[in-house]
Amino acid sequence: GENVEQHPSTLSVQEGDSAVIKCTYSDSASNYFPWYKQELGKRPQLIIDIRSNVGEKKDQRIAVTLNKTAKHFSLHITETQPEDSAVYFCAASIWGNTPLVFGKGTRLSVIA
């Protein structure tokens, strides 16, 4: 089955700096890669996703890149703000066929 590895487990950045979180997956059939954000005491919520037919997707200050050959994908947050502090989870699945398999999460702290 699918296995998703996520690094780093914790990340601290200064406000205004960029943050990068990386994930690798094992199943070459996986074609859907979402990222979820979980604020303290809240439920996880989808912030961005990418399908394997594109290499990059952006939404304002966040972007996701995908390298299918290497089987890894990354979340990029630019101009970080204190409200970006949260736990971020990557996940992988086969679109429409299999449930999401999540990475273990990255706790991002943005220091003002």
Added chain:
Amino acid sequence: DADVTQTPRNRITKTGKRIMLECSQTKGHDRMYWYRQDPGLGLRLIYYSFDVKDINKGEISDGYSVSRQAQAKFSLSLESAIPNQTALYFCATSHPGVNEQFFGPGTRLTVL
């Protein structure tokens, strides 16, 4: 607004007790999931159901059972709770044509 709800939100119980966690949704989604969240271990899938007559084991199903009573209801049972089942439990839903998963608020379970 259409939502995913979980009851109870918090529960403290003793070793050996039978516990049921309930999940209801008004999103009209066919697919429902139960996850367990432990610090440093991410979100691990316990069981999932793609429709009312479908039940599938996830990564960590041992010690758990589920019931899909209707499209809108999916219950998780611990037949004989043990301390290492202390965790935060999330229910989630999704539509077959849209892979985004919508999470409930979570149930914090403590087994003494």
